[in-house]
Amino acid sequence: MMRKAIPEASAKRLPIYHRYLGFLHSAGKKHVSSDELSEAVKVESASIRRDFSYFGALGKRGHGYDVAYLLDFFNKELHQDRLTNVALIGMGNLGRALLNHNFYVSNNLRISAAFDIDEAVVGKILSGVPVYPMSDMVAQLRIQQLDVAILMVPQEVAQEAADHLVEAGVHGILNFTPIRLTVPEQVRVQHVDLTSDLQTLLYFLDHDNG
Amino acid sequence: MMRKAIPEASAKRLPIYHRYLGFLHSAGKKHVSSDELSEAVKVESASIRRDFSYFGALGKRGHGYDVAYLLDFFNKELHQDRLTNVALIGMGNLGRALLNHNFYVSNNLRISAAFDIDEAVVGKILSGVPVYPMSDMVAQLRIQQLDVAILMVPQEVAQEAADHLVEAGVHGILNFTPIRLTVPEQVRVQHVDLTSDLQTLLYFLDHDNG
Numbered sequence: 001m002m003r004k005a006i007p008e009a010s011a012k013r014l015p016i017y018h019r020y021l022g023f024l025h026s027a028g029k030k031h032v033s034s035d036e037l038s039e040a041v042k043v044e045s046a047s048i049r050r051d052f053s054y055f056g057a058l059g060k061r062g063h064g065y066d067v068a069y070l071l072d073f074f075n076k077e078l079h080q081d082r083l084t085n086v087a088l089i090g091m092g093n094l095g096r097a098l099l100n101h102n103f104y105v106s107n108n109l110r111i112s113a114a115f116d117i118d119e120a121v122v123g124k125i126l127s128g129v130p131v132y133p134m135s136d137m138v139a140q141l142r143i144q145q146l147d148v149a150i151l152m153v154p155q156e157v158a159q160e161a162a163d164h165l166v167e168a169g170v171h172g173i174l175n176f177t178p179i180r181l182t183v184p185e186q187v188r189v190q191h192v193d194l195t196s197d198l199q200t201l202l203y204f205l206d207h208d209n210g
Numbered sequence: 211m212m213r214k215a216i217p218e219a220s221a222k223r224l225p226i227y228h229r230y231l232g233f234l235h236s237a238g239k240k241h242v243s244s245d246e247l248s249e250a251v252k253v254e255s256a257s258i259r260r261d262f263s264y265f266g267a268l269g270k271r272g273h274g275y276d277v278a279y280l281l282d283f284f285n286k287e288l289h290q291d292r293l294t295n296v297a298l299i300g301m302g303n304l305g306r307a308l309l310n311h312n313f314y315v316s317n318n319l320r321i322s323a324a325f326d327i328d329e330a331v332v333g334k335i336l337s338g339v340p341v342y343p344m345s346d347m348v349a350q351l352r353i354q355q356l357d358v359a360i361l362m363v364p365q366e367v368a369q370e371a372a373d374h375l376v377e378a379g380v381h382g383i384l385n386f387t388p389i390r391l392t393v394p395e396q397v398r399v400q401h402v403d404l405t406s407d408l409q410t411l412l413y414f415l416d417h418d419n420g
Contacts, residue, residue, distance in 0.1 A: 009219070011410050011413055011414060012406070012410050014409070014410065014413060015403070015405065015406035015409040015410060016390070016403075016406065018409070019388060040390065041390050042390045042392075077413055077416075078409045078412060078413055079409070079412040079413075079416075080409075084412060086408070092307075093306075093307040093310040094304075094307045094308075096303070096307065097302075097303040097304045097306065097307035098304075098404070100303040109405070109408055109409075147415065148408075148411065148412065148415070150408075171415050172411045172412065172414070172415045173411075174404075174407060174408055174411055178229060180226070180250065180251050180252045188411060188414045188415055190407050190408075190410060190411040190414075192402075192404065192407055193225070193226075194308070194384075194402065195225065195319070196222065196225035196226065197384060197400050197402055198296070198319055198358075198360075198384055198400075199224070199225040199228070199288045199289070199290075199319075200221050200222050200224065200225060200400060201358065201382045201383075201384055201398060201400040202288060202289040202294060202358065202382065203221055203224060203287055203288055203289075204221060204382070204398045204400075205357065205358070205381050205382045205398060206287075206289075
């Protein structure tokens with residue numbers, strides 16, 4: 001099926017819809033209106049209807065959306081119908097915490113290989129995940145056919161590590177470093193920046209109340 | 211100064227601009243064009259000009275933006291001109307990692323109090339931060355006049371914890387739980403959801419290449 005690219009803001013809401021639809025489905029609910037969804041996920045119902053419209057006519061006016069159909073649809077869109085293995089590059093405090101994080105248990109996402117330069121962890125299996133030396137990264141990513149990587153290295157080596165990821169054929173990078181990476185067009189970078197999130201929150205605190 | 215609220219997407223780019231301007235300033239650069247900024251921070255220059263226009267006329271055509279002026283402006287907007295203390299609610303793996311995370315060193319943000327129910331950590335000082343029992347949370351937040359909290363509790367108790375934060379007078383919550391919190395209008399919630407970020411990345415991988 002060909003269709004237009006959806007806006008990034010809409011794409012970012014898909015996992016939120018997906019999670020709530022899974023909840024409704026578990027509770028035995030068959031239909032849901034955009035107003036009900038809106039109330040639960042804190043997104044305006046007009047935005048929900050517009051987001052859903054990008055996928056074609058998924059609901060009927062007055063009838064609401066079919067929960068099972070939508071859940072199945074989002075499962076496929078978000079790769080939740082199959083296990084996705086990802087690589088973790090850099091095993092600092094945050095990296096180690098992420099290994100214990102349960103997203104790979106509950107969401108068909110799994111960190112299946114980790115990489116670091118620290119000899120104290122290289123060659124070990126931490127939280128069930130083997131840790132390889134950075135010098136083997138390109139080779140291992142290719143052998144294990146890993147397409148997605150979580151980048152958590154120090155910022156000084158972030159671009160260099162990203163270059164190696166691209167060389168290894170990785171197409172998606174979840175970038176936890178503050179560096180704006182330069183990558184070829186076919187590689188997608190998603191930024192996670194806790195400091196920025198906190199700063200944005202502080203910005204809004206002043207301006208919502210002012 | 212009164213002015214219109216800026217769009218959330220623009221507000222989220224402010225920390226990115228701020229960081230790069232700090233870098234330029236350290237390097238002794240006096241002016242920067244929107245094209246140069248665009249190349250460095252990977253934001254289209256039209257978006258940069260529009261974002262900056264929300265703050266009034268900060269640059270002159272053909273002359274570029276004044277780096278020192280902009281940096282000072284963003285410092286104030288993002289609270290970087292003073293220390294902001296925040297509370298950490300919930301000390302799981304990710305919470306402990308965050309205590310070691312350097313954002314409070316480099317960005318005038320500091321976690322100054324942590325809260326948990328685990329008796330093994332309550333009453334201790336971890337990474338320089340005192341850990342209080344959850345039962346003291348409302349009282350301590352008031353005494354320490356903490357206005358911002360990072361919420362990292364299990365999702366089952368997230369709404370209850372948020373209710374207590376509101377009761378204690380907190381106005382900003384950085385929400386790491388998957389729950390869409392219900393809070394009064396004057397409280398701002400910023401969502402951080404690593405699973406969603408990864409799912410969004412997977413979604414784009416299919417659709418960029420398809």
